[in-house]
Amino acid sequence: MDRTAYDSFVRSLEAALAGDHRVVGLVALGSMSGLGVLPDDFSDHDFFVVTVSGAQEAFRTDLGWLPGAARAVLVHRETAHGLKVVLPDGHLLEFAVFDLDELLVARANRYEVLLDRGGVAARMAEVAARPVERPDDRWLCGQLLGNLLVGGGRAARGELLSARLFVAGHATGHLLRLLSRHVPPAEAALLDDLDPFRRFEKAWPRLGGELDAALQQDPLGAALALLDLAGRELGPVLAEWPSGAAEAVAKRLREARDGRATG
DSSP, X not given: OOHHHHHHXXXXXXXXXXXXXXXXXXXXXXXXXXSSSOOOTTOOEEEEEEEOTTOHHHHHHOGGGSTTGGGOSEEEEOSSSEEEEEOTTSOEEEEEEEOTTGGGGOOOSSEEEEEESSSHHHHHHHHHHSOOOOOXXXXXXXXXXXXXXXXXXHHHTTOHHHHHIIIIIIIHHHHHHHHHHHSOOSSOOOOOTTOTTTTHHHHOHHHHHHHHHHHTXXXXXXXXXXXXXXXXXXXXXXXXXXXXXXXXXXXXXXHHHHHHHHO
């Protein structure tokens, strides 16, 4: 969706909700907020609708208020509060409907309150101020090594789908969190404190390229490459880096790789 159509949808959404007395507020999230990274052709519309108490479920089940909903090719109830709607051109709408009390279960970083009939801005300030869970370095290191070990073992026994999940998903997420904490970025970029994968390669282009190349390998090769990168980048700067455990995991992964290759 180009920028003109993107902005037009926002205006239509605001107008539709402003005309409904059950609506207390509308909150734009992420690129829709207009803060930081602006929307491009691949941006979704992400937003919260806040209603009077008791009306929220009606808004989740009857989408007559949502521009374009009658043409939707997919309406998916993702959570108790949230939905994904796909339009015929493939454009994605992600939204959740809350009353003011339910809004406290939400998480948000970049947001803009577009409609507020009372209490929405104050409640969103509470939501945004709530600290993001930040597990300590020791826990992240343990998770990283454990996930690489499990992923490598599953790859060696032929469970490649599960192996890729552990290596490219779980382990890489922990590694990105550690790298973003302890390696100074090479480029200015607006990172996402809720998702360590978002825009990482913009801030660390060299590391991003290395990580992407590593993950192109089979899961065992990828696990070894990630472990090597972690030791090189984190070992010198992170007191909690468990070098002995990392060496043991690397030895086990090499054995699994070589045993598979010759077996």
